[in-house]
Amino acid sequence: MTETLKKFVAGLELDTRMLGMIGALVILWLSFNMFTDGRFITPRNIFNLSVQTASVAVMATGMVFVIVTRHIDLSVGSLLGLIGMLMGTLQVHILPQFLGLEHPLIWVITIVAGVAVGVIVGAAQGWVIGYLAVPSFIVTLGGLLMYRGAAWWVTTGQTVAPLDSNFRLLGGGAEGxxxxxxxxxxxxxxxxxxxxxxxxxxxxxxxxxxxxxxxxxxxxxxxxxxxxxxxxxxxxxxxxxxxxxxxxxxxxxxxxxxxxxxxxxxAIPVVIVIVIAIIMTIIARRTRFGRYVFATGGNPEAAELSGINTKLLTVKVFALMGALTAIAAVIASARLGSVGNDLGTLDELRVIAAAVIGGTALAGGIGTIYGALLGALIMQSLQSGMAMVGVDAPLQSIVVGFVLVLAVYLDIAYRRRAGQ
Structure with a gap:
């Protein structure tokens, strides 16, 4: 029976690491469902889980490209907060003066402006990393501090609310x-x-x-x-x-x-995640840009010798990460219906953890979009489940940190065993 099962799995040619992640997710769900007296695996909680995962999942797809090229982006959480605050201020305090309250173009202009800011900031970081050769860890660590401070200065720490009703639909909820x-x-x-x-x-x-x-x-x-x-x-x-x-x-x-x-x-945020995942998968597998990303991550020196402009590629990767961070800011702020100064706090760690747990190698060259989505779902399931069980927030952080370290260790052991 065991031999037949092995042949069956081998015939399907499934990624064993992905099967392991799916198995871990199933165990998590069944365990939390048992400890919550059947309240975890319900339509209501799965709906909430899908919406809560959306913003991190969107950023995790971009973080795959960043890590694959042997870089890191510690600034995404703070950048999300800054873009969220700018979009909130734009649609609450600025645009209504010219277009009127609840004008149908307010949410469109807001999103375009937010994505533009994300692309510009991301490209600027990529330029410093690629052309000035400053390590991505330092550049984005500086960004983490600068953007969080800048978000505070936009409204001197005041919460921006209520957001445009059409904009709020993108965050899910009863109407979204x-x-x-x-x-x-x-x-x-x-x-x-x-x-x-x-x-x-x-x-x-x-x-x-x-x-x-x-x-x-x-x-x-x-x-x-x-x-x-x-x-x-x-x-x-x-x-x-x-x-x-x-x-x-x-x-x-x-x-x-x-x-x-x-x-x-x-929920609309889930539809956004699906669309982003499809686009990012096509980019990774079907475009020259995607091939260059993985070639550079696999061997930067060889990629440069083969004619790939690795410096410009770095700018493009971080610009893409900035655009996806802006889209995540739309989802996160729309879901809350307001923008506070703490929006996106620690999201950079959740995003990196999602990508790494999903199989993206910190050494570069290896990663998948579907793996990052699965990693984001595992992370959110872990946090939501612990909250439902009644685990205190400090202990939740301890568990999440331990799981991240364990996931990296298991990834290293798996790749060593597989000869990668």
């Missing part, structure tokens, strides 16, 4: 969801896209003469992916909106309040 119908539509589209991508990938491998998986393995993997997508949609559509929220939403629309239960569906 797709609803049951749109969620099923997204699930069906995602299922079709997953099948098409698997077919195209198989055809491409065949055209280049690479070894193909057995058809039974392709069908099995396809079935697992489809089951996960539709299962997630089913769970999200099993979490009903509170009656008060339903009444408020339908009265604002001028529509009759339904007598049946209205479901949350997939």
């Amino acid at each position: 969801t797709l609803g049951a119908g749109l969620s099923w539509l997204v699930g069906i589209i995602a299922t079709i896209a997953a099948v098409v991508m698997m077919v195209l990938s198989r055809r491409q491998k065949n055209s280049h003469g690479f070894k193909l998986k057995p058809l039974w393995a392709e069908f099995t993997l396809g079935g697992i992916v489809i089951a996960l997508i539709l299962g997630f949609v089913t769970v999200m559509n099993s979490y009903p909106l509170p009656k008060g929220a339903v009444r408020r939403i339908y009265e604002a629309r001028g529509e009759e309040i339904p007598q049946f239960a209205v479901m949350h569906g997939i």
